[in-house]
Structure formats: C-alpha cells, structure tokens
Amino acid sequence: MCRFTHVGRVAKVIDIRIPDGLIESQYAYAGEPGRAFIAALPARVEEFLERWELRVDGDPMHGMAALVLPVVRADGTGAALKFQLLDEETEGEPVGLRVWDGDGAVRLLAYDDETATGTMLLERLDSGRMLSTTATSRDETRKAVLVIAELLARLTSVRAPAGMRTLKDIAGQMLADTPDALTSLADPAERALVERCAGALREVVGEPGDRLLHWDLHFENVLAADREPWLAIDPKPLAGDPGFDLWPALNNEFDADDLLWRFDAMSEVLGLDRKRAAAWTLGRVLQNALWEIEDGRAPDPEDLEVARQLLDHRA
Numbered sequence: 001m002c003r004f005t006h007v008g009r010v011a012k013v014i015d016i017r018i019p020d021g022l023i024e025s026q027y028a029y030a031g032e033p034g035r036a037f038i039a040a041l042p043a044r045v046e047e048f049l050e051r052w053e054l055r056v057d058g059d060p061m062h063g064m065a066a067l068v069l070p071v072v073r074a075d076g077t078g079a080a081l082k083f084q085l086l087d088e089e090t091e092g093e094p095v096g097l098r099v100w101d102g103d104g105a106v107r108l109l110a111y112d113d114e115t116a117t118g119t120m121l122l123e124r125l126d127s128g129r130m131l132s133t134t135a136t137s138r139d140e141t142r143k144a145v146l147v148i149a150e151l152l153a154r155l156t157s158v159r160a161p162a163g164m165r166t167l168k169d170i171a172g173q174m175l176a177d178t179p180d181a182l183t184s185l186a187d188p189a190e191r192a193l194v195e196r197c198a199g200a201l202r203e204v205v206g207e208p209g210d211r212l213l214h215w216d217l218h219f220e221n222v223l224a225a226d227r228e229p230w231l232a233i234d235p236k237p238l239a240g241d242p243g244f245d246l247w248p249a250l251n252n253e254f255d256a257d258d259l260l261w262r263f264d265a266m267s268e269v270l271g272l273d274r275k276r277a278a279a280w281t282l283g284r285v286l287q288n289a290l291w292e293i294e295d296g297r298a299p300d301p302e303d304l305e306v307a308r309q310l311l312d313h314r315a
Helices: 020-029 031-051 090-100 138-155 167-182 188-204 247-251 256-270 274-294 301-313
Strands: 002-006 009-013 066-072 078-084 108-111 120-123 126-130 211-213 222-224 230-232 238-240
Touching (some): 031 066, 031 078, 090 120, 138 230, 138 247, 138 256, 167 188, 167 238, 188 274, 247 256, 256 274, 256 301
Antiparallel strands (some): 002 009, 066 078, 078 120, 108 120, 126 222, 222 230
C-alpha cells in the first residue's frame, strides 16, 4: 500500500497529502461535520478509486470545501474525482450538472447515488488555465466578464428542476434577518445602504424566478477545456432570477470605474431588465452584508460601492 498522510498520521491509501488549506478551512468553517469529512477522506479516496476503477494522475487540488484528484479511467481517459462535504449548497451540484449535461458547464461522469457521500467524477478540464489568468488589463477583464455573461446566458436558459433550493426562500429569510442585522451597524451611512439594498429586494421578492442559477460563477470557477474554450465548474445551484448571478463578475478584479459597464454588458447579454437585475444584484450585496455582520465584521467596502452605483443607476 502507498501512503495517505493526514495531519501527521499515516493511513493506507495513496501517496497524497490532504492539503493543509482544506483541513484548516473545514475545521474553521464546517465544525464537527468538517472534521468528520476530513477524517473520512482516506477511506473514501480508496473506496472510489476502486469502485470506479481509477488511478491517480497528478497532485491533489482543493478549494475551501473540496478535494479534487486528477485521475485516469479504465479506458485511459482523464477525469477529476471530487470529494466534498454535503450541505445545502453542495447537494444541488450533481443535480444541476445533470440538467446542463455539459452545455456550458463541466460534464458529470458519475455520482455516488449509492452511499450519498457527494463524491463526483467529472470530466477533466485544464485546471492550470482559469479565466482569472486572462484578466491582466481592463480590456482583458472586460472580455472575461463577457465570457461569464455568455456562460450564464446558457446556464440560466433552463428551468430549475423540482426540489432545488429556491431564491424565494433565501430572499425571504434575508429580509427577515435584516432588521436585527441593521442594529449591529454603528455607521449610519453603511446602515442606510444595507437598508436600501433590502428595500430593492422587497420590490422583486414576489417574483423570484425559476431559472437554474449557478450562484458562484466567478473567474476562478471557469476553466479552459478541449471541447469548448471555457466551461463553468463548482456550481451551488438554486432556482431563481438570473439577476442574482451577476455579482461575482462585478466583484472579480474590482474596478469601481468599470462597474456599470460590466453590469450593463452582462444584462444585455442575458437579456435582463436592468432595473430588475439591479434589484437582485442589490439582494446579493445584502446577502454578503448579512454574512459579514453575522461574523462580527462591517460590510465589505467594495460591496457598498456596488450598492451605491446600482442604486443611483436604477433611479
């Protein structure tokens, strides 16, 4: 047997070290479920390499929530084996990927329906070529924003399947949480902006939409591929209005002077009503602010700038 090093301990799996960053993020943000996920990884890796007849073909990759192993299948084709903690955000990923079936997104090759671990086998993309690597100037960043917009236009063109978590529920909870959160903001200008974001969201919450959203399509969640120039990865799907999906591309490589160009260009590509799209984007700013407040921090200054400009833009 080879080695799987896990926080100084040796387990009989493969010659891979669980990345420290993944361990730290799971311990810090996921609590006991995250610790259990990390503890189960050695046996889980061994199980799925055997079950799906795979061999490891490179170094492990990770984000805050997932371990990804480049692998080779029995027929010699490359793939990516993804392990992640199942929660309300990640449980919809295989559902969304099955609906998209490779149209604008990475293709799902296999999913653990049998033991419900959330383990997925995905087509191999070029992890060394993220869309973020192209954003080296304002012109190139604008091109990257348009790539995001074009992918979103494809992804949100389909209706979300039954049972998907909904923007209606998320937005309703956000509005319910806002009054208490506002009392925690000492700065009156910040408090007024967050309150205005909630006001914009109230205008559209009654029509939350039914499209299949990615929710997290930022520059590092777009990878180069052989069959298409760029494909989306790592969705956190929900059913809702496509306007709620614009914020990541406004925030990436943040440029206050270019923000309205990005917003207008994306709205045009997706065929969105700008006032409605602005309201849902302000709802996304509200979501971020509520998370920051919950963690004892002030809202992000860049998010507040997004709010200022969009509130003026829709006036």
